[in-house]
Amino acid sequence: MPLDVLTQPLDPYSAQVVQAFDRVGPAVVHVMAFGKDGRPASQGSGVIFTPDGYVLTNSHVVANAAGLRASLTDGQDCQAVLVGDDPATDIAVLRLSGTGLPHAELGASAGLRVGQLVVAIGNPLGFTCTVTAGIVSALGRTLRTRSGGLIDSVIQTDAPLNPGNSGGPLVSGAGAVIGINTAMIAPAQGICFAIGIDTAIWVATRLMHDGRVRRSRLGISAQTVQITTRLRRFHRLEQLTGAMISDLAADGAGRQAELEVGDVVVSFDGAVVTGIDDLHRALISERAGTSVSLGVLRRTELLTVPVVPRET
Structure with missing residues (x-):
C-alpha cells in the first residue's frame, strides 16, 4: 500500500520552502491604499518586522x-498609518x-550568494499569501526607481513576481527576510528584483526616527x-564620460559655488564621476553642509571647485 502523501517526508528543497513560509507567512500583510474618494487606489504586500506592528513595504504601493x-x-484587518516613505529607495514603513501581531525575523543581504x-x-x-520560489540570479544590480533615482545592491531573482507582490518579503531558506520585492521586467521570463534588506533596514531606521531620509543635493541638472x-x-583622464551641467537652481549650492552650465563634472572628492548616476551615489546625507571638491572641465581647463551640498 502506498504511503499517505501527508506522511511522506519532504525533500530538502520543499522543506526549505515550507520552513520559510511557516516562519514568515503569518507576518505578511495585504496592503490596500485608498484615494480621497474612499475607493481602492492601489494594493500590494508588506511584512511586519516588529512586535508592535511596524511594516515594511514599497513606497510606490x-x-x-x-x-x-x-x-x-x-483574517485580521487593521488600520495602517504611514510612518514615512522614501521614493529614492522605494521603501515605506x-x-x-493591532496588538499581539506576528512579526518576521530580518536577516542580512550582504552575505547572499548567487544560486x-x-x-x-x-x-x-489579490490572491492572499501566495508563495513562489527561485534562486538568487545576480547580486549588486542597480535599479532605477519611478522617481528617477538609483538603488544600489539590488537582488535579482527568478522567483516569479506579479502585480501585488510589491512590498512583500523575499525570504531565505532559513526563514529570514533578506529583501523587499519591488519590481519585475514584464516582457521577460524570471527577471525580478528585490531591495536588499540591509538597505531597507537603513532606510526604515531613519523613517522611524525622522519620518524621512536626509540626502544632499548640488542644485544642478546634468546629463552624461x-x-x-x-x-x-x-x-590624463581615464574615464570616457562625465556629467555635464545643463541647468543650475537659482538658489542652489552649484550656483553659489559658481559652477556654470556646460561644465563637465569628472570627479567628486577624488572619486571618478563618469555620469549623473555617479553623482547620485555620491550625494549621501553625510555630505550635506560639508565642503567637497568637484573636478570640473570648463571648456579646455580642468578646475577644482569647492562646493557645499545642501540637505534635501
Missing part, C-alpha cells in the same frame, strides 16, 4: 494614499493599529556626455 488598511493571513534558494511571499493580483579624446589625453 502607498504613495499619495488618503487612507491605508492591512489584512493579515489569519507603516504602523498597524541560493529564495522564497517570495505576497498577494499577487562623452569627453573628447584630446581633453582626456591632455588632462
Whole structure:
C-alpha cells in the first residue's frame, strides 16, 4: 500500500520552502491604499518586522494614499498609518493599529550568494499569501526607481513576481527576510528584483526616527556626455564620460559655488564621476553642509571647485 502523501517526508528543497513560509507567512500583510474618494487606489504586500506592528513595504504601493488598511493571513484587518516613505529607495514603513501581531525575523543581504534558494511571499493580483520560489540570479544590480533615482545592491531573482507582490518579503531558506520585492521586467521570463534588506533596514531606521531620509543635493541638472579624446589625453583622464551641467537652481549650492552650465563634472572628492548616476551615489546625507571638491572641465581647463551640498 502506498504511503499517505501527508506522511511522506519532504525533500530538502520543499522543506526549505515550507520552513520559510511557516516562519514568515503569518507576518505578511495585504496592503490596500485608498484615494480621497474612499475607493481602492492601489494594493500590494508588506511584512511586519516588529512586535508592535511596524511594516515594511514599497513606497510606490502607498504613495499619495488618503487612507491605508492591512489584512493579515489569519483574517485580521487593521488600520495602517504611514510612518514615512522614501521614493529614492522605494521603501515605506507603516504602523498597524493591532496588538499581539506576528512579526518576521530580518536577516542580512550582504552575505547572499548567487544560486541560493529564495522564497517570495505576497498577494499577487489579490490572491492572499501566495508563495513562489527561485534562486538568487545576480547580486549588486542597480535599479532605477519611478522617481528617477538609483538603488544600489539590488537582488535579482527568478522567483516569479506579479502585480501585488510589491512590498512583500523575499525570504531565505532559513526563514529570514533578506529583501523587499519591488519590481519585475514584464516582457521577460524570471527577471525580478528585490531591495536588499540591509538597505531597507537603513532606510526604515531613519523613517522611524525622522519620518524621512536626509540626502544632499548640488542644485544642478546634468546629463552624461562623452569627453573628447584630446581633453582626456591632455588632462590624463581615464574615464570616457562625465556629467555635464545643463541647468543650475537659482538658489542652489552649484550656483553659489559658481559652477556654470556646460561644465563637465569628472570627479567628486577624488572619486571618478563618469555620469549623473555617479553623482547620485555620491550625494549621501553625510555630505550635506560639508565642503567637497568637484573636478570640473570648463571648456579646455580642468578646475577644482569647492562646493557645499545642501540637505534635501
